[in-house]
Amino acid sequence: MRMLIIILGVVMLYSCNTDKKDSVEPKTFLQSKEIQLANPKIEVDHVIIDSSSLITASLGVDNANIFYTIDGGEPTQKSKKYKETIVVSEPGKYTFKAFHEDFKPSETETVTFYKKGMDVAHFSIISSLNEQYPGQGENTLVNHKKGSLNFRDGQWIGVTEPFIAEIDFKQKIVLESLDISFLINTNAWIFPIQNITIKISRDRDSFESLPVDFSNTPLTQDITRLDNVHIPVLKELRKMRVEIANTTSIPEWHQGKGNPAWLFMDEWIFNTKKN
Amino acid sequence: MNRRNFLHKSFCVSAGMLTLPMYAGAYRFDMSKDLIIGHNTHQYKVDLNWGNLNASEVPVKDCHEIIQDSKGRIVLLTNHIKNNIIIYDKSGKLLDTWGTTYPGAHGLTLAVENGEDFLFITDYERHQVIKTTIDGKVVLTVDYPTDSGKYKTKEEYKPTETTVLENGDFYVADGYGNQFISHYNHKGELLNVFGGRGTGNDQFLNAHGICVDQRDKENPVLLITAREQNVLKRFSLAGEYLSSIEVPGALICRPVIHKEEIYFAVLKSKGSTHDASGFLLIMNDKNEVVSCPGATKPVYENNQLSELYQSIKLFQHPHDVCIDEDDNIYVAQWNSGQTYPIKLTRV
Known part of the structure; x- marks a missing residue:
């Protein structure tokens, strides 16, 4: 028995030192x-829903689990667990987060789905387009297609001066709200909208101002994301004039400080009760 | 050995065999959770303490490139003009610094001539390539190739990388400028220009890195990264396009050949919403991706590599790698909060 105890002791010691490299390396390795x-990778076929859309989420780390919410809340490990491709048929906000017992949880990744807006009869861009990023011209913002994170994908209009557009609905409509999508990619000097001014006309000639409650939290670090401004309207109107101001002075922390930033916009969604 | 002794020893051996894996596993599980990154044959532990210095005395800004010289020292290039070059021993101990005149220090390449080490530095703010001795004495300065007809002003020339042949010829990649590759002889006389901005096979978007691939001694070729396009392109030494190797999702900086493998720092993941989404990438002797430390495991389906992306937030913007004779990797990072290189120890 004594011999057995000695052997077990030796085995335990040996077991603790089987990896020779471990025993000689400094214990300074990152844990x-x-x-x-990293954030889960989210792939979506389209975010403007006519009938339905699909979301897939992945991370590529063994034993990591992805959880999600559909109410904009922060996912926990008690939220719904992502197991397979999700079919989305209603507008909403899907938020994903990855967890693993050995690592700190990821940050959240959010995708917003929009109901397809009304078809716009006549969309005129009053200001001049930048030659580098004209998108697909006047149709770009109302073609029911959202741009990706790649600002060169042809779905984005990029400007460095105020953007002005006039929309003629050709008949009186009750517009419930307007969604304006934009891109933030500070590494590429693409910053959020600075200001929005809207005027509406019931008779096509005289315009009145529509109050827009819009504010931005100043950015303090580099970021890349799709963003959206939702503007309640609830007015009867026939025409609309919208002026969007780009960031006129890039903040101090950025290498482009003091310069005007790029403004990249893609889809404008006009929401009525009918659509 | 009598029967009693035999049974006794057999029992002890069996106990040891049963106990060994349990304790070995328990020890690793409970006491050590060293992060191990990478895949297949190329996996590493991470040392964030290697090479950390007193930033008030030896500061860094962006750590753009890193090489090992003939003496085995690790030589780091930063665009901080207090000390553009920082020289370490392999333990991370500071040995020397020099250089105050390279505000756009970006590319660093070692050339060995008759047993003597020289450095080629590209400076995109000076719009020049500078050849120095290993201790910083300038021996050659190359301006933009005016005779090529490819440049109207020096501002269009923002060189990012060089590679040097055994005969002293060198090539310059203009990755932040007009995207041409300029070929010079050892005197700095222009021999050829090829490439240029575009999406054609023989053109580049962000011709960021270049190296000569002599793994096949009879057929040396140039490897040139088109970083924005996530592609490594192969060219003959005469500048003829040969083929492309796609690495979907990976913004590869420069190719670094060590033994039979090619190593890359990947600045970031193309599809990531998180900007600091870099990782490393390693190709085998067949130019197949075998390991991506800090990212998803490389998977080929129908001979196509699936899109790669960062899986853990370890690296920020890795910009270059240096591999020592023990296969350990030293990682220099751009825009990482003025941090010093990270050492990866192969396991």
Whole structure:
């Protein structure tokens, strides 16, 4: 028995030193628990819903689990667990987060789905387009297609001066709201909308101002994301004139400080009760 | 050995065999959770303490490139003009610094001539390539190739990388400028210009890195990254396009050949919403991706590599790698909050 105890002791010691490299290397290596998972990769076929759309989420780390919410809330490990492609048929906000027992949880990744807006009869761009990023001209913002994170994908209009457009609905409509989508990619000097001014006309000739409650939280670090401004309208109107101001002075922390920023917009969604 | 002794020893051996894996596993599980990154044959532990210095005395800004010289020292290039070059030993101990005149220090390449080490530095703010001795004495300065007809002003020339042949010829990649590759002889006389901005096979978007691939001694070729396009392009030494190797999702900086593999820092993941989404990428002797430390495992389906992307937030904007004789990797990072290189120890 004594011999057995000695052997077990030797085995335990040996077991603790089987990896020779471990025993001679400095114990300064980074620990898994100090590292955060990257955000789950979210793939969506389209975010403007006519009938339905699909979302897939992945991370590529063994034993990582992805959880999600559909109410904009922060996912926890008690939220719905992502298991397979999700079919989306209603507008909403899907938020994903990855968890793993060895790592810090990821940050959240959110995708917003929009109901398809009304078809716009006549959309005129009053200001001049930049030659580099004209998108597909006047149709770009009302073609029911959203741009991706790649600002060169042809779905984006990029400007460095105020953008002005006039929309003629050709008949009186009750517009419930307007969604204006834009891109933030500070590394490419693309910053959020600075200001929005809207005027509406019931008779096509005389315009009145529509109050727009819009504010931006100043950015303090580099970021890339799709964003959206939702503007309640609830007015009867026939024409609309919209002026969007780009960021006129890039903040101090950025290498482009003091310069005007790019403004990249894609889809404008005009929401009525009918659509 | 009598029967009693045999049974006793057999029992002890069996106990040891049963106990060994349990304790070995328990030890690793409970006591050590060293992060191990990478895949297949190329996996690493991470040392964030290697090479950290007193930033008030030896500061860095962007750590753009890193090489190992003939003495085995690790030489780092930063665009901080207090000390553009920082020289470490392999343990991370500071040995020397020099350089105050390279505000756009970006590319760093070692050339060995008759047993003596020289450095080729590209500076995109000076619009020049500068050849120095290993201790910083300038021996050659190359301006933009005016005779090529490809440049109207020096501002169009923003060189990012060089590679040097054994005969002293060198090539310059103009990755932030007009995207041409300029070929010079050892005197700095222009021999050829090819490439240029575009999406054709023989053109580039962000011709960021270049190296000569002599793994096949009989057929040396140039490897040139088209970083924005996530492609590594192969050219003959005469500048003829040969083929492309796609690495979907990976903004590869420069190719670094070590033994039979090619190593890359990947600045960021193309599809990531998170900007600091870089990782590393390693190709085998067949130019197949075998490991991506910090990212998803490389998977080929129907001979097509699936899109790669960062899986853990370890690297920010890795910009270059250096591999020592023990296959450990030193990673220099751009725009990472003025951090020093990261060392990866191969396991």
